[in-house]
Amino acid sequence: xxxxxxxxxxxxxxxxxxxxxIPALAEINFSAGAGEFITLIGPSGCGKSTLFNIIxxxxxxxTGEICLNGQVLRQRTGMFGYMPQRDLLLPWRSxxxxxxxxxxxxxxxLKAARQEAASLLPLFGLEGFGEAYPATLSGGMxxxxxxxxxxxxxxxxMLFDExxxxxDALTRRxxxxxxxxxxxxxxxxxxxxxxxxxxxxFLSDRVxxxxxxxxxxxxxxxxxLPRPRRPNILVEPHFIELKxxxxxxxGA
Amino acid sequence: xKESAAQRRWRSYxxxxxxxxxxxxxxxxxVTWQAVPPWILPAPSQIIQAMxxxxxxxxxxxxQTMKQVLLGLGLAIVTGVALAAILDLSSxxxxxxxxLLVASQTIPILALAPLLIIWFGFGLTPxxxxxxLFCFFPIAINTADGLTAADxxxxxxxxxxxATRRQIWRKVRLPAxxxxxxxxxxxxxxxxxxxxxxxxxxxxxxxxxxxxLRSANAFKTDQVFAAIVISSLLSLILFGLVFIAERALLxxxxxxxRESQWV
Ligand SMILES: Nc1ncnc2c1ncn2[C@@H]1O[C@H](COP(=O)(O)OP(=O)(O)OP(=O)(O)O)[C@@H](O)[C@H]1O
Ligand SMILES: [Mg+2]
Numbered sequence: 001x002x003x004x005x006x007x008x009x010x011x012x013x014x015x016x017x018x019x020x021x022i023p024a025l026a027e028i029n030f031s032a033g034a035g036e037f038i039t040l041i042g043p044s045g046c047g048k049s050t051l052f053n054i055i056x057x058x059x060x061x062x063t064g065e066i067c068l069n070g071q072v073l074r075q076r077t078g079m080f081g082y083m084p085q086r087d088l089l090l091p092w093r094s095x096x097x098x099x100x101x102x103x104x105x106x107x108x109x110l111k112a113a114r115q116e117a118a119s120l121l122p123l124f125g126l127e128g129f130g131e132a133y134p135a136t137l138s139g140g141m142x143x144x145x146x147x148x149x150x151x152x153x154x155x156x157x158m159l160f161d162e163x164x165x166x167x168d169a170l171t172r173r174x175x176x177x178x179x180x181x182x183x184x185x186x187x188x189x190x191x192x193x194x195x196x197x198x199x200x201x202f203l204s205d206r207v208x209x210x211x212x213x214x215x216x217x218x219x220x221x222x223x224x225l226p227r228p229r230r231p232n233i234l235v236e237p238h239f240i241e242l243k244x245x246x247x248x249x250x251g252a
Numbered sequence: 253x254k255e256s257a258a259q260r261r262w263r264s265y266x267x268x269x270x271x272x273x274x275x276x277x278x279x280x281x282x283v284t285w286q287a288v289p290p291w292i293l294p295a296p297s298q299i300i301q302a303m304x305x306x307x308x309x310x311x312x313x314x315x316q317t318m319k320q321v322l323l324g325l326g327l328a329i330v331t332g333v334a335l336a337a338i339l340d341l342s343s344x345x346x347x348x349x350x351x352l353l354v355a356s357q358t359i360p361i362l363a364l365a366p367l368l369i370i371w372f373g374f375g376l377t378p379x380x381x382x383x384x385l386f387c388f389f390p391i392a393i394n395t396a397d398g399l400t401a402a403d404x405x406x407x408x409x410x411x412x413x414x415a416t417r418r419q420i421w422r423k424v425r426l427p428a429x430x431x432x433x434x435x436x437x438x439x440x441x442x443x444x445x446x447x448x449x450x451x452x453x454x455x456x457x458x459x460x461x462x463x464x465l466r467s468a469n470a471f472k473t474d475q476v477f478a479a480i481v482i483s484s485l486l487s488l489i490l491f492g493l494v495f496i497a498e499r500a501l502l503x504x505x506x507x508x509x510r511e512s513q514w515v
Contacts, residue, residue: 056412078414088406092427092504101423105415133504153413 005189006055006157007031011064013050014214023214024050027064030208030217032157032189039192039200041250042210042218048193051215052159055191056082068157078106081158081188085165087146089134095145096121096130102153117152123182124148140171144178151182157189165195173231176202180229197246198234201225209249219249294474299481302474309463314482316458320376320448321486324383328440331384332391333433339396340425346396353392361385361447365454379451379459386447387440391433398432399425431505434498441490445483 008030015022024047032038040048053059055066057076065072073079081102089098096117103113121127124144134142143163150158164172176199183190194200200207201223209219223242225233233239255263276296282288283295290298303310335353339346361382368378402425410420445460452461460479467475499506 053408058408058412077412080412082409082412084405084409086405088403088409090406090424090427092430092502101410102413104423105410105413105419133507135504135507 005032005034005036005069006191007067007070008051008055009065009067011051011054011061011066012214013047013054013059013061025054025061026214026216028215028217030220032191034156035187035189036206037183037190037192037204038206038208039194039204040208040210041194041197041200041246042215043212043250044195046210046213047215048210049161052082052161052191052193055159056080079155079157081150081153081155083146083150083158083160083163085162087134087142089142089145089149091134094131094133095126095137098134099145099149099152101149113152117148120148120152123185125178139167140175143167143175147179147182151186151188155188157191159191161193162195163192164199172199177229177231179203180227184228197243197250200246201239201242202229202231202233207246209246219246221246291471291473294477298474299477302472303478303481306475306478310460310478310482313458313460313463313479314486316456317445317448317452317460317483318486320379320383320451320459321444321490323376323380324447325387325440325444325490327380327384328387328391328444329437332388332436332440333395335388335392336395336399336429336433339392340399353389357389362450365451369455374455374457378454379448379456382451383444383447386443386450390439390443391436394436394439395429395433398429401432402428430502431498434494434502438491438494438498441494442487444490445487449483 008028011025011028012023013025015024028051030038040051042048050059054061055076057073057079066076067073068079089095090101096114099117100110100113104110118130121130124147126141126145126148129137129141134145137145147160147163150160164175167175180203192200192203204223207219207221207223208217209221210216211218221242225236225239225242280295280297283293294302335349339349364385365378365382368381372378372381406424407420410424415423448459449461449464452459453465456462460483464476464479467473467479
């Protein structure tokens, strides 16, 4: 585990609601190597978002710890790139001023941040929309703006909580292929949550299947499909084999 | 079918214009037809005539009232926003102050006016304070609500991104409260002229309120109405100015509300 970028060790979490215990996570263990793309998949309510909230520092676990490059992280806020399901763009800011939020919060030079952001707009399909307000953008564009905001935090590890969940199937397929390109260019470690088995397989190096609540890792599946991946990979025999394996674990 | 901008504007402004014109015509016809004496109820045409003939006389009164209104409203913005910020600072202060603020609105300000005159004399100060008393409350309450209105998920995102409390306040909660502040200010702007007139009734030498009282004592009813019309117009102008300022300062709010009928 020495050169693993992120290690999640023995994380457990129980919520209490009106004196009733809701065990959400039970001893979650896994690690993500540098530059790996890992997807978490599991039934609704199994604790995926809770795990993300713990990793990014919005919540403390009951037991366990999060390590980055072998160091236990106590203060975790600001250490990860994080993108929740909703784009959560600031409605009063232009796209350009939205995506530089990370550098701005870190007290970095705003002019340089804007320049970098402006140079990345075309890559994120936002060319000519730097001055637009989020309300005038399509759902797919807003999601790409939120992705750019996450990338511009310049963190090594990024967490995406169902970023494409609310998009239509076509836009979603486009964005998946596009995200893979971006990931290769930026060489980041990515943790990704989805409900979509095909999305998980298409994107990832590994898929972690979580059990129903309390969530545990029920299967750690290595996706040994060649890269770069193109959409027609979805009909290849090995893809279908892996899909069957995932579905049977999820259905059990 | 898509409406043109002119059609849409007509759909929102047309009905009130038609209603007001209709009522004015009805008023004119009834007063003339029934031969109502002008000192009881003058016809709209007589009111307009009174406004026109007394324009020179009215101007200094209007200016005096506007001075009180603007100073009072300015002071109300400062105290309203300051109170909202204090309410927001700690939940203890919020619990302690909120009921007090609400209670302050149950005091009839007309009864306070003579006290203010006793304390601050007959000058500008008590009148400005009366306008402020009328206006600070909607600003304070709306802004305080606005400061708690930010999307909790957005606050969580900023926190996860490493923002400090101060940064979250400046970059999320404050801007999210601005539309609330402006709706409070719009209400305050409509109260402000009434506040100034009431302040003048208690004791003043100049202002629309005094002009109204003097005209009423002389049974110049058309002049009373002229002053009423002018004070309504002043309120409407203030309301409009706030609306324009809001549009100019919060363009994002209006792009996201594009479907609203007022656009
Ligand atoms: N703050 C909280 N207080 C109490 N219970 C909570 C809280 N947050 C989450 N839970 C509960 O913990 C469980 C896991 O929630 P979580 O949001 O992590 O699930 P999820 O896997 O992300 O689900 P989904 O796929 O629907 O997003 C759920 O049963 C939820 O009701
Ligand atoms: Mg979730």
